[in-house]
Amino acid sequence: MEGWDPNTKSALTKIPLLTTKAGPRDGAAWTARLKEEYKSLIAYTGMNKSNDNDWFRISAANPEGTRWVGKCWYVHNLLKYEFDLQFDIPVTYPSTAPELELPQLDGKTHKMYRGGKICLTVHFKPLWAKNCPRFGIAHALCLGLAPWLAAEIPILVDSGMIKHKDDASSSGES
């Protein structure tokens, strides 16, 4: 964990760890796992709100809890950039991490795989594998997506690849 900023570290220690090693094909065990996922997501979201660091919304898109959709945002130069966030729980979960997708950014950066899957290979996958099955969705957002946004969004904005929504509409009117 060296190299991580103190804020991420302290947030991470407060997200409840999970115990059930079960994937979406494991029936009742998956339900138990899903409950743990919810608990850690609730704790993490609540913690972000109380620290005035709210930065995502995520909820299950199907009753089985295998597909998740929501939003995430990042503030750069006092402007808020918001993106759709989606991912599937892979059949081999939790041995393999969910592949977080930002479909609106597909093709705009090379630190991304097909379909807007953000590149987690270097900074997150080894951590996930070492902490299986204790890490869940909340950890993937905290250690996978948050650092990716912090590294990529400023570059994408400064290079003009993405525009703020007010900026885009005003330039459209003129």
Place this chain on the structure above:
Amino acid sequence: MEVELKELLNDVEQLKNSSSDPNHLPLILKLEERIENLTNLAKSANSRRNKVKDMSAEVVDSNPYSRLMALQRMGIVENYERIRGFSVAIVGIGGVGSVAAEMLTRCGIGRLLLYDYDTVELANMNRLFFRPEQCGMTKTDAAVQTLSDINPDVILESYTLNITTMQGFETFVESLNNQKYRQTKNGTGVDLVLSCVDNYEARMVVNQACNELNQTWMESGVSEDAVSGHIQMLIPGETACFACAPPLVVASGVDERTLKREGVCAASLPTTMGVIAGLLVQNTLKYLLNFGQVSPYLGYNSLKDFFPTMAMKPNPQCSNSPCLERQKEYMLTKPERDAAAKAKMEAEALLVVESPVHAENEWNISVVDDDDEMEKKDPAHINSDALPAGLVRELPSADDFQTLPVPAEETSSPIDDLEELRRQLDALNA
């Protein structure tokens, strides 16, 4: 197109007959010649060969299988035509998978199942197989287009799906299990699965499916720097599965940044991919047609032209539960395997007629018995793997099935309701 050209030829003919100006005649004749050439070209472009009922060994230019059937005459393969009865599934139709599919198609494999969710892009053109005009097509459809032209005898099934999603996985397993074409001895509908994917997640999914189905498969991979690769044969329960050994970064704790440069997209070479596809299909043919030695693992380091081979036993503490089940089944059949191996040895021993190698012994050379050596060679002791005094094994021997200590059940059952939790998160999201 041929009809149009014929009409054109008629029109020119009429023009020739009606035209009175003799100056036009050479031009019209030239025109006719050009139309004839075009007609021939159009004919050859459309010539797709008909299906062949039986593979023939006849050596004529028009026989697509003469060179393959010659493998029998050369004493390499006993019955090459068996290949038409085999089904092979290829997961990932990229730089390795597409070339492997073409090789198997040209070899006259019975049936190919192709899985990929991606489309062909110009960025794929540094590899073999796909053509620029196929850009935008799904890889599976583009592959079927080319492969059915090359060899119409092969039954091709194309599955455009992502096997790591729940739905994709179900279709994947169902298609492997479909026994309409043929039933294999392990109860699935395919003889071999070839994994030609480019990421860890998809390999773990193929591993999961094959462990559950007790399906033998081969894994292949090319390194990110494009200069090395490997193939590996995985027989559930008998050899290590893909989850038996954790990835290097997890096992050793080394910083992955030392292995991989950040922010650089993966490199690829048509050469390395072609070599790996060739090794993979060669191993496949040896496995299916029963010739030579099937490699359990074969590496390829192109910088030093080094080809390491090794075999890996399954991990009795593997994290994949179907793998443990297969290991147990394999252990339980050990007596049968030993008996079969013994019977084979005896049958082979019978074939060797005992006779003195040298009739004369001019120098009176004789072999002296060595009791100690004899004991070591006793068949009962060969498999005992006894360690020298003072050494102990850290891990249990894989030759006997060990039941793992079951971790103590968590007594704190989740009391709260899933719906309640969902409502709580929604409230936070609002």
